[in-house]
Amino acid sequence: QKEVEQDPGPLSVPEGAIVSLNCTYSNSAFQYFMWYRQYSRKGPELLMYTYSSGNKEDGRFTAQVDKSSKYISLFIRDSQPSDSATYLCAMSLTGTASKLTFGTGTRLQVTL
Amino acid sequence: DTGVSQDPRHKITKRGQNVTFRCDPISEHNRLYWYRQTLGQGPEFLTYFQNEAQLEKSRLLSDRFSAERPKGSFSTLEIQRTEQGDSAMYLCASSRPGQGSNEQFFGPGTRLTVL
Numbered sequence: 001q002k003e004v005e006q007d008p009g010p011l012s013v014p015e016g017a018i019v020s021l022n023c024t025y026s027n028s029a030f031q032y033f034m035w036y037r038q039y040s041r042k043g044p045e046l047l048m049y050t051y052s053s054g055n056k057e058d059g060r061f062t063a064q065v066d067k068s069s070k071y072i073s074l075f076i077r078d079s080q081p082s083d084s085a086t087y088l089c090a091m092s093l094t095g096t097a098s099k100l101t102f103g104t105g106t107r108l109q110v111t112l
Numbered sequence: 113d114t115g116v117s118q119d120p121r122h123k124i125t126k127r128g129q130n131v132t133f134r135c136d137p138i139s140e141h142n143r144l145y146w147y148r149q150t151l152g153q154g155p156e157f158l159t160y161f162q163n164e165a166q167l168e169k170s171r172l173l174s175d176r177f178s179a180e181r182p183k184g185s186f187s188t189l190e191i192q193r194t195e196q197g198d199s200a201m202y203l204c205a206s207s208r209p210g211q212g213s214n215e216q217f218f219g220p221g222t223r224l225t226v227l
């Protein structure tokens with residue numbers, strides 16, 4: 001079993017929909033949680049960075065962390081075709097110079 | 113833009129050849145990471161530098177792999193005697209100094225194809 005599980009999709013939604021992306025993890029020691037967006041054949045781009053449980057909002061993006069359930073989510077409001085990409089969750093044990101453990105990524109397609 | 117840069121972007125080589133990749137981190141970042149990503153998977157950690165010191169290496173980093181960061185600025189990743197299983201995207205990331213600063217910013221990657 002992988003440390004971080006993520007549904008690979010693909011997930012197809014119409015433009016304007018609310019998208020929910022999720023990851024579960026097994027290591028309760030993870031403290032820092034991130035979401036990256038990766039376009040095809042490009043490097044990952046950091047979208048959200050959160051510590052411990054709670055919510056964080058940035059524009060159309062909201063990240064949620066529920067450490068008691070070992071479950072994190074990324075919500076995208078008013079989805080756009082430009083949001084079509086692979087979304088990777090990542091987590092680390094500490095907030096200082098710690099390797100990231102990634103999920104496999106969920107491929108999202110936003111259609112017109 | 114002074115983001116993370118990697119060179120080359122693509123490399124095709126024959127099995128058994130040696131290859132070297134370069135990463136230039138964001139200028140004020142003292143921490144540098146290498147990851148490997150295969151198709152349909154998330155990136156996997158390979159190794160990490162703080163300044164010029166290599167502080168952690170993954171079991172994925174076999175003895176055919178070596179990474180250096182001689183002056184604490186750019187880093188190189190060398191793969192000797194390449195194998196077809198080495199075909200992947202090699203990603204470099206950097207993060208700034210200080211506590212609570214594990215935000216890692218990635219470069220565009222070097223895509224390696226071993227024939």
